Amino acid sequence: MNEAMNMEGWINSLMDTLGAPGAGLAVALENLFPPIPSEVILPLAGFAAASGRMNLLAALLWTTAGSVLGALALYGAGALFGRERVLAIATRLPLVKVADVERTEAWFARHGTKAVLLGRMVPIFRSLISVPAGVERMRLPVFLALTTLGSALWNTVFVLAGYVLGENWEQVTDYVSVYSEAVLLAALAAVACFVAVRVVRAVRPGPGARRARR
Structure with missing residues (x-):
């Protein structure tokens, strides 16, 4: 509870000092440091806009810019270090699970x-999806276009929710927790199916092998 309040206070202080760019900076950091949740930053930015502390359009533009910059940093890390070094780094980072990175890789390989x-609108995958995109050297213009679109959709929903709810912006996190659990379960099921199909294909003999047996 105290940790959440401290984080909320830090985000508010950042926005009070820098305005909408402060919200963008907080979102950029959220991409790099998962413990900073966008589900808190974005509604807070909407509440700040509703209370006149920043312009609503500026909040939308800066938070989207922050999302893209943070994603671009992770894309660069994936392209620079490659898969094995990224996994090695992930094992040393607090609150970052290697299993999450591997699940994100499988999801990227499938879709x-x-x-x-889509990953920009899925908890946990939001940040990590940039890493396999970098490792696989996805064309940068395509990556930027998709990241900008996905980030704009996600950010707009939460900033506007905070704007409409005002002082009750914290209600957004209740809805997000339900959404997050449902999406994560669906994503894990999809990844499990993908892995199962790959295993079956690897074990099952091909047509040539079956003809040879006959």
Whole structure:
């Protein structure tokens, strides 16, 4: 509880000092440091806009810019270090699970470019999806376009929710927790199916092998 209040106070202080760019900076950091949740930053930015502390359009633009910059940093890390070094780094980072990175990789392998767009709207995958995109050297213009679109959709929903709810912006986190659990379960099921199909294909003999047995 105290940790959440401290984080909320830090985000508010950042926005009071820098305005909408402060909200963008907080979102950029959220991409790099998962413990900073966008589900808190974005509604807070909407509440700040509703209370006249920043312009609503500026909040939307800056938070989207922050999302893209943070995603671009992770894309660069994936492209620079490669898969093995990224996994080695992940094992040393607090609150970052290697299993989450591996699940994100499998999701990217299955959905390709669509994973970058949809991943921006899935908890945990939101940040990590940029890493396999970098490792696989997805064309940068395509990555930026999909990341910008997905981030704009996600950010707009939460900033506007905070704007409408005002002082009751914290209600957003209740809805997000339900959404997060449902989406994560669906994502895990999809990844499990993908892995199962790959295993079955690897074990099952091909047509040539079956003809040879006959």
